[in-house]
Amino acid sequence: AQSVTQLDSHVSVSEGTPVLLRCNYSSSYSPSLFWYVQHPNKGLQLLLKYTSAATLVKGINGFEAEFKKSETSFHLTKPSAHMSDAAEYFCVVSPLEGNTGKLIFGQGTTLQVKP
Amino acid sequence: DTGVSQDPRHKITKRGQNVTFRCDPISEHNRLYWYRQTLGQGPEFLTYFQNEAQLEKSRLLSDRFSAERPKGSFSTLEIQRTEQGDSAMYLCASSSGTGTYNEQFFGPGTRLTVL
Numbered sequence A: 001a002q003s004v005t006q007l008d009s010h011v012s013v014s015e016g017t018p019v020l021l022r023c024n025y026s027s028s029y030s031p032s033l034f035w036y037v038q039h040p041n042k043g044l045q046l047l048l049k050y051t052s053a054a055t056l057v058k059g060i061n062g063f064e065a066e067f068k069k070s071e072t073s074f075h076l077t078k079p080s081a082h083m084s085d086a087a088e089y090f091c092v093v094s095p096l097e098g099n100t101g102k103l104i105f106g107q108g109t110t111l112q113v114k115p
Numbered sequence B: 001d002t003g004v005s006q007d008p009r010h011k012i013t014k015r016g017q018n019v020t021f022r023c024d025p026i027s028e029h030n031r032l033y034w035y036r037q038t039l040g041q042g043p044e045f046l047t048y049f050q051n052e053a054q055l056e057k058s059r060l061l062s063d064r065f066s067a068e069r070p071k072g073s074f075s076t077l078e079i080q081r082t083e084q085g086d087s088a089m090y091l092c093a094s095s096s097g098t099g100t101y102n103e104q105f106f107g108p109g110t111r112l113t114v115l
Helices: none
Strands: A003-006 A010-014 A019-021 A023-026 A032-038 A044-050 A056-058 A064-068 A073-078 A087-094 A109-114 B005-007 B010-013 B019-024 B031-037 B044-050 B053-057 B065-068 B075-079 B088-095 B110-114
Touching: A003 A087, A010 A019, A019 A109, A023 A032, A023 A087, A032 A064, A032 A073, A044 A056, A044 A064, A044 A073, A073 A087, B005 B088, B010 B019, B019 B088, B019 B110, B031 B075, B044 B065, B075 B088
Parallel strands: A010 A109, B010 B110
Antiparallel strands: A003 A023, A019 A073, A023 A073, A032 A044, A032 A087, A056 A064, A064 A073, A087 A109, B005 B019, B019 B075, B031 B044, B031 B088, B044 B053, B065 B075, B088 B110
């Protein structure tokens, strides 16, 4: 079975400093991987997705993630945090079997951005 | 295109009562998903529709839960004889096409509180 593990439940950074949110996945084959963001009282929004075309994936709002098969990781980064980045972030895998497109979410990482 | 909408946004009910939630996906999206999110956790997959056909149900979906998508457009999720453990945010998402890479667009959710 496929799964994702987010290694930090809470990350705190200062505005203007880099952001690193860590995610490891478990899969017997190359998975479909995503990062979603959930702002308070707002719906989940797709940040970026890995489609096997390129290992470095660029998303919205300056975020990017690198797929590393040897480390089974898909960490999310941003060079400089903004106050508006404070939210809950989910690393997500979509199993290929059945071709349903259903999503399996990690536990989430709360990003706090301090002024 | 107004996005995925869900109704109601909040529902408070007493244990043992039945509740029904509605989801209106983005028009012409053939795939529709229901997820449940409890406090501090990532969303968990409940069920999936391809047009009007319900093609997968999670083991989380007990016999008290039923979902329909009668004409391949809106969907309803009914919970019978609600229990306090059913208290959660119920999320609906839709996507177009086939495959596992298509972005799922999420609604704002229905927050259920069972007293």
